[in-house]
Amino acid sequence: xxxxxxxxxxxxxxxxxxxxxxxxxxxxxxxxxxxxxxxxxxxxxxxxxxxxxxxxxxxxxxxxxxxxxxxxxxxxxxxxxxxxxxxxxxxxxxxxxxxxxxxxxxxxxxxxxxxxxxxxxxxxxxxxx
Amino acid sequence: xxxxxxxxxxxxxxxxxxxxxxxxxxxxxxxxxxxxxxxxxxxxxxxxxxxxxxxxxxxxxxxxxxxxxxxxxxxxxxxxxxxxxxxxxxxxxxxxxxxxxxxxxxxxxxxxxxxxxxxxxxxxxxxxxxxxxxxxxxxxxxxxxxxxxxxxxxxxxxxxxxxxxxxxxxxxxxxxxxxxxxxxxxxxxxxxxxxxxxxxxxxxxxxxxxxxxxxxxxxxxxxxxxxxxxxxxxxxxxxxxxxxxxxxxxxxxxxxxxxxxxxxxxxxxxxxxxxxxxxxxxxxxx
Numbered sequence: 001x002x003x004x005x006x007x008x009x010x011x012x013x014x015x016x017x018x019x020x021x022x023x024x025x026x027x028x029x030x031x032x033x034x035x036x037x038x039x040x041x042x043x044x045x046x047x048x049x050x051x052x053x054x055x056x057x058x059x060x061x062x063x064x065x066x067x068x069x070x071x072x073x074x075x076x077x078x079x080x081x082x083x084x085x086x087x088x089x090x091x092x093x094x095x096x097x098x099x100x101x102x103x104x105x106x107x108x109x110x111x112x113x114x115x116x117x118x119x120x121x122x123x124x125x126x127x128x129x
Numbered sequence: 130x131x132x133x134x135x136x137x138x139x140x141x142x143x144x145x146x147x148x149x150x151x152x153x154x155x156x157x158x159x160x161x162x163x164x165x166x167x168x169x170x171x172x173x174x175x176x177x178x179x180x181x182x183x184x185x186x187x188x189x190x191x192x193x194x195x196x197x198x199x200x201x202x203x204x205x206x207x208x209x210x211x212x213x214x215x216x217x218x219x220x221x222x223x224x225x226x227x228x229x230x231x232x233x234x235x236x237x238x239x240x241x242x243x244x245x246x247x248x249x250x251x252x253x254x255x256x257x258x259x260x261x262x263x264x265x266x267x268x269x270x271x272x273x274x275x276x277x278x279x280x281x282x283x284x285x286x287x288x289x290x291x292x293x294x295x296x297x298x299x300x301x302x303x304x305x306x307x308x309x310x311x312x313x314x315x316x317x318x319x320x321x322x323x324x325x326x327x328x329x330x331x332x333x334x335x336x337x338x339x340x341x342x343x344x345x346x347x348x349x350x351x352x353x354x355x356x357x358x359x360x361x362x363x364x365x366x367x368x369x370x371x372x373x374x375x376x377x378x379x380x381x382x383x384x385x386x387x388x389x390x391x392x393x394x395x396x397x398x399x400x401x402x403x404x405x406x407x408x409x410x411x412x413x414x415x
Contacts, residue, residue, distance in 0.1 A: 031209065042224050093206050099195045103327040104210075113216040117209060120221050121271075122250040124231030126238035 022072075023057040028080070029090040032114040035078035039068035041119040046078040048115055051092035055085060084118065195323040203318055204306075205266030207332065211339045212251070212263070212271070220254040225276065228252070233286035234272075234293050240370075241363050243297070250293070252276050256390045259397070261343050262296035262305065270300050278391065282384055287370070288377045291360075295398075298359045304352045309338035347397030357404045378404050 029052075034045035039062055049055070059070035061082055069082045094101040106114075198206060216222055230250050238246050247269040259278040265271045272293045279289060299305055311334035322328070342348075348356075364371040382401035385394040395401070 031206070093198070093202060096202065097194075097196055097198050099322070099327065100197055103329060104332070110213050113213045113222065114209065116216075116222050117212060117251075120223075120251060122228070122231045122252070123248075124235045124250065125247045126235045126244055128244045129239055 023060045024087070026055045026057050026069075026071075026085040026087055027089050028053045028055055028084060029086045029092075030084055030115075030118045031093060032111050033080065033084060033118055034115040035071060035073050035076055035080055037078055039065040039070075039079040041081075043079075045112070045115065047073055047076045048111055049073060050111075051094055052089055055080065057085065081118075192321060192323045195321050195327075197317050197320050197322065199319045202266070204264040205269065207335055208263035208265060208271055208339075210332075211336050214336065215340070218255070218257060219273065221251050221273070223252075223254040225252055225254075228286075230274075230286060230289060234290045237287065237290040237294060237370075238297075240367065241294075246270070246297070248272060248293075248297075250274060256281075258343050259391060259394055260292045260296060261397075262293075262300055263339065264300060264305065270297060272296055281388060281391070282380050284377070284380075287373055288380075291370070291374050291377055294363075295356055295360060298356050299348065299352070302352075302355060302359065304348060304356070305342070308342050308346075308348065308352075309335055311335055311338065343397070344393070345396070347393075347399065350399050350403070353399050353404065354407060357407050361408055375405070375408055378408070 028049050032048060032050050035047045035049065036043045037046050053073070056072040057069050058072055058077070062068050062070060062079075067082055068079050069085060071078065071080050071085075212219065212221065230252075231248075234248065234250065238244070247265075247267070249265055249269060249271045251271060251273050253273055253275045254277070256275050256277045258273055259275050261273045263271050263273070274289065274292070282288075284292075311331055313328070313331035313334055317328065317331045360374060361371075364374055378401045381394070382405060385391045385401060
């Protein structure tokens with residue numbers, strides 16, 4: 001009985017800390033990407049992630065820097081551009097064609113650059129006036 | 130993290146449903162008489178059918194994993210793969226100021242009635258490719274633009290946007306795809322290679338064709354003529370912008386004739402001099 005109480009207590013404590021520190025679980029939606037050390041595209045990469053990777057969002061849309069969120073991925077805490085996060089699991093190329101994708105045998109250098117690509121794009125769209 | 134994912138995926142792939150486990154644990158043949166007496170035979174048949182269905186679905190899912198990309202999701206992927214593979218040549222990974230180019234390109238497109246066109250601009254820190262475009266995902270286009278090239282010509286935002294508009298038409302008029310296509314590509318896209326050896330020849334062919342087009346062979350005179358005529362047609366109702374475009378071609382023509390770093394430009398986009406001729410009003414012979 002005592003063991004059950006301890007388990008319940010541990011569960012409650014971890015749930016409370018999760019609820020306090022986490023906005024929710026989001027998913028990364030580009031082919032590859034980086035968790036940045038600062039809310040800045042040029043800042044160093046703390047870790048690399050692939051499409052569909054679950055990201056624990058600690059602060060959604062920073063009030064100080066527009067378009068960035070504070071996230072936790074594994075034991076790494078850093079910043080990701082909010083527009084690259086999705087609440088639903090995204091349709092990822094590597095999940096749709098896993099055997100083809102694996103056959104490409106991407107190396108670490110390519111994973112790094114593929115993530116950097118999204119840091120370097122300037123996105124735009126013409127709209128109906 | 131990736132290892133954990135692999136372990137989880139393997140576990141899920143091997144996991145059996147409740148119905149499948151039940152079918153394995155209970156020998157229905159042994160219980161045939163009991164089931165008959167209890168009128169449970171139809172229930173067993175239903176269960177057998179259900180398990181068969183689950184197994185077929187699972188097998189179909191396994192086979193689907195061996196699908197080659199489709200026409201819809203191939204181009205954006207291969208373009209980014211090419212950009213990644215050529216990152217050290219194209220030098221797009223560099224720190225740059227906010228040029229605000231996205232706004233001026235969108236403004237020009239909107240002025241010309243080209244609405245809801247999504248695009249990505251990728252500045253390059255090298256003169257090896259002056260400007261170029263590749264298809265992106267979901268109908269988007271990716272425009273590469275060399276910062277040293279823009280600086281050499283001291284181009285303003287409208288002039289840069291006009292170069293991007295030219296590249297837009299090269300994609301829109303299907304000239305890009307016509308130049309990078311390979312026979313293996315059409316035969317592979319959307320196909321399945323289950324129980325066959327995966328072939329990446331079409332990937333290599335297309336990547337090589339991208340490289341050849343961007344760095345070496347470029348567009349044909351006919352394609353360039355059609356793009357120039359399209360630009361002429363689109364800009365005719367905006368004489369000021371038309372004049373800027375005409376002046377831009379003169380600037381480029383002068384640069385490529387005097388600066389050896391841009392010698393290749395005439396081969397990739399033949400040629401600014403010809404474009405000026407095609408746009409110039411024909412002289413009347415009296």
